[in-house]
Amino acid sequence: MTVLAIVLLVLGGWVVFTFNGLVKLRNQVTNAFRQIDVQLKRRHDLIPNLVESVKGEMKFEKETLERVIQARAAAVSAGQGGNTGDILAKEGMLTQALGRLIAISENYPNLKANESVKKLMEELTHTENQISFARQFYNDVVTKFNTDQQVFPTNMFAAMLGFAPAALWELPADSPERENPKVNLTV
């Protein structure tokens, strides 16, 4: 009788412990996902300023600038739409367009010397890094969350307790972000 009680107590304690751990991780996953959103929003806010301040110097790069503006508009509307696959694709295109802009701006010594452009470039690099680190953290947390659900013996209970594996943030196979940005240096 006592043995049975102890066994039940230990088992119950283990279930509670596991459940609470998974709940904590699930909230972390949600929070980490929101963090990516925050950074994407920051990037959207930053781009108009950037385009405004480089457009005088980079008038020969009209096409590049326009692509950035279009990609931003598409990303913003995808963000409002809320379809994750769509967001991934559009943000990927924006990342690529921005990468191209940064690479090309290296060709303009006047831009590099300009204080406010330098500041904006640093901000842009910062935001791009923030986005990739936020994604990295999100993927780390999701991996931990999924692993904790899949290990034995939790795997027998996780679904019963209402947990489902979360999706990693990854690029679609045909994402433009997978291509290296091509920079034409013959101006």
Place this chain on the structure above:
Amino acid sequence: MNIFEQQAHNRRMTAGILALFVALFLFLGLGFDYFYGSFNPVAAPTFEYNDTGYYEARRAGAGSKIPFGTIISLLIGMGMAVNSLLNGPRMVLRSTMARRAVSASEKERQLLNIVAEMATASGLPAPTAYVVPDSDLNAFATGTNPSNSVIAVTEGLLEHLNREELQAVVAHEMSHIRNYDMRLMTVLAGLIGAVALLSDFAGRTFRYGGRRSGSFGGSSSSSGGSGRKGGGGAVVLVFFAIWVVLIILAPLLSRMLAMAISRQREFLADASAAELTRNPLGLVSALEKIRRAVMPTSAINNGVAHMCITDPRGSLIEEKLGFTADVLATHPPMEKRILALKVMAYQAGNPQSA
């Protein structure tokens, strides 16, 4: 070994050395209480008739079950360590004359951004960024927990490192915060203090008459005392000899163990930094720049050496690969750190430099 294996290995090493340290402390402390106090948990109790006519187990004079010396020295040592933990961060910042990084300056703005990036990468609240007015290349972290932590870098570091390298250094410091190294080193400082106290107690007891008759007065007249000696006088003598040797070497030994842990934590912070930035080669090139600037960081006190990216003394001890470096340095030799990072970069499959 890849990044995660190195981290696991470092954690195991830390736990092992910490266990060794605790064992050393317990041996010294309990030995002290056994030889000089009246602590003897295994003494055979005496059986006597009590008033009601039953046999009753008594431990009359056989020794108390409480090792007072061990407990007192541990309490004092830990008390001092906790005090330094609570006041440490403020004192460290004041002693280095560090000031808050301001976003008006271009380089410091970059530092603030990088600190925010590393906070995102580690999922912790962003530490406050400070700048130390010193032209040497160094950085340190301090703070009792991630939410009130501080990362400080020298002006020289801001000056000489590019964005990527600065990111790697900040990631290293962020890892010290994330791994709670400040707390670990405080526990170690407490243990070192306690061992030093014990060794001091014992030294005084040697000098002022050895085994005081007071502590043996009860036990020598009772059968409990003879029971203890009956446990094997020769064995006790051998233990006493080992204990005396250890207590003489104790201050040195405890320091060596603490340094061994400190070096493991540096390796761990390097590996965790590589995990945060996914760019071990950034830290490699930062370490190579820091290594070339061998002058000491005069603004940073030696007391925070274990939280720095490199030993602020700038002594060449970290350049050596020999015995001294393996025993007494706070940081592993640069050569070994760089090698470990290069192995990680190789393991990561694509040794990218971007």
